[in-house]
Amino acid sequence: MRVGPHGILQTLADGVKLIFKEDHIPREGDKFLFVVSPYIIFACSFAVFAAIPFGRSILVSELNIGIFYIMAISSVIVMGVIMAGWASNSKWSLLGAMRSAAQIVSYEIPIGLGILSVVMLAQTLNMQEIVKGQDGIANWLIFRTPFTFIAFFVFFISSIAEVNRTPFDLPEAESELVAGFHTEYSGMRFALFFIAEYANMFAVSAIASTLFLGGWHGIVTRRDVARSVVIKTLFLVFVMMWIRWTLPRLRVDQLMNLCWKYFIPISFFNILGVGIWGLIFPKDSRLSIIISIAAIILGLIFTFGVLGKSLSKGPKPPPSSAERRVSATT
Numbered sequence: 001m002r003v004g005p006h007g008i009l010q011t012l013a014d015g016v017k018l019i020f021k022e023d024h025i026p027r028e029g030d031k032f033l034f035v036v037s038p039y040i041i042f043a044c045s046f047a048v049f050a051a052i053p054f055g056r057s058i059l060v061s062e063l064n065i066g067i068f069y070i071m072a073i074s075s076v077i078v079m080g081v082i083m084a085g086w087a088s089n090s091k092w093s094l095l096g097a098m099r100s101a102a103q104i105v106s107y108e109i110p111i112g113l114g115i116l117s118v119v120m121l122a123q124t125l126n127m128q129e130i131v132k133g134q135d136g137i138a139n140w141l142i143f144r145t146p147f148t149f150i151a152f153f154v155f156f157i158s159s160i161a162e163v164n165r166t167p168f169d170l171p172e173a174e175s176e177l178v179a180g181f182h183t184e185y186s187g188m189r190f191a192l193f194f195i196a197e198y199a200n201m202f203a204v205s206a207i208a209s210t211l212f213l214g215g216w217h218g219i220v221t222r223r224d225v226a227r228s229v230v231i232k233t234l235f236l237v238f239v240m241m242w243i244r245w246t247l248p249r250l251r252v253d254q255l256m257n258l259c260w261k262y263f264i265p266i267s268f269f270n271i272l273g274v275g276i277w278g279l280i281f282p283k284d285s286r287l288s289i290i291i292s293i294a295a296i297i298l299g300l301i302f303t304f305g306v307l308g309k310s311l312s313k314g315p316k317p318p319p320s321s322a323e324r325r326v327s328a329t330t
Contacts, residue, residue: 021187026089029184033087038185038192040080045196047073048203053128054229055216066127067115070207071108074162077200078104081171081181084193088184096180099252100164100171106259107161113267114155117148117274118211131215138289142212146295147273152212154263154270156236159204161255163197166244170252205236 003009025034051066053059063069078101085097118141122130134140142152161168171180182193209215209232216229250258281288 015191018188018191023189024184024186026087026184029089030087033083034184035189037080037083037087038189038196040083041077041196042192044073044076044080045199045203048200049206051127052203052206052210053131053215054206056128058216059128062126062128065125067119067125067130067211070127071112071115074200074203075104075108077196084185085181088181090184093181093183096171096183100181103164103168103170103255104162106256107158107263110154110158110259110263110267111162113264113271114151114158115211117151117267117270120271120274120278121145121148127210127215131210131217134214135217137214137219138293139284140212140214143289143293143296144284145274145277145292146299147270147277148212149292149296149299150266151270151274152208154266155212156208156239158259158263159208160240160243161259163200163204165197165201165240167247167250168255169249170255201237201240202233205233205240208236209233 003013025031048070050060051063051069053062081100081104082097085093085095085100088094118130119125121141121144122133124130130141137143141148143149164171182190185193206229209229213232214228218228277288
């Protein structure tokens with residue numbers, strides 16, 4: 001009860017505590033970059049929301065190039081991370097910043113290619129117009145073609161890596177780098193990093209729900225339901241947190257292999273598939289949607305069947321002593 005009923009005021013208590021904590025700046029660090037970098041990350045994280053529509057009339061600015069603006073402004077965040085790592089004059093901070101730069105730049109490629117597959121179908125960069133073309137759950141872009149269904153999962157997993165969440169939190173790996181690029185930060189500057197991180201989680205989830213899940217269109221009705229996009233976004237945030245407590249952290253080589261060897265080729269395949277689908281079905285019809293949903297269901301059945309067979313086999317037993325002696329003699 002010290003922080004409210006059932007601890008509901010814990011977040012407020014932590015915020016007040018961070019306000020009064022000592023503001024430490026490394027003696028040999030770059031003071032200007034050290035002070036500026038948290039504000040760059042914080043500002044860019046919240047500037048993304050200007051182009052995300054939360055309703056037919058709930059939008060800060062309806063930009064004709066809204067999705068392009070989001071990609072451009074979110075790319076600036078990595079500069080703030082590098083500045084924070086460099087200005088701290090710490091090997092842990094610098095190594096975490098370099099990891100973050102490599103990770104964000106790499107995973108921006110499958111994210112951009114996934115967005116491109118959506119733009120090819122919607123024929124616009126305007127976020128509001130993309131949502132207007134998804135009235136009704138059958139018209140959501142995730143179900144419009146089998147390739148956008150794959151693109152959604154590539155986009156969402158890449159977004160988890162983009163915001164440095166587990167199992168992709170290598171820039172902050174506390175078991176290796178103390179706290180990564182923000183090791184030397186304290187007080188409210190430390191809090192700005194974490195506020196920006198959770199704002200980024202909400203932002204990428206809102207973008208995913210806008211591009212693939214119908215945005216502010218209701219799940220059952222086609223009316224403008226502002227809470228609909230919030231519910232979809234919070235569900236995706238919940239999935240991110242669920243993954244955090246389920247999967248262990250990847251190694252750096254596994255992280256890069258997943259991006260360059262799997263996600264990028266799959267993303268190019270999706271773009272090619274969306275282009276061919278557009279030639280076969282120039283206009284969306286009931287037939288094209290039925291074929292798309294049927295292909296998605298068959299693909300899921302095949303995927304789960306292959307995974308079930310591979311998991312049922314189990315790991316190979318270790319070789320016996322006799323087999324080891326035979327292999328050693330040969």
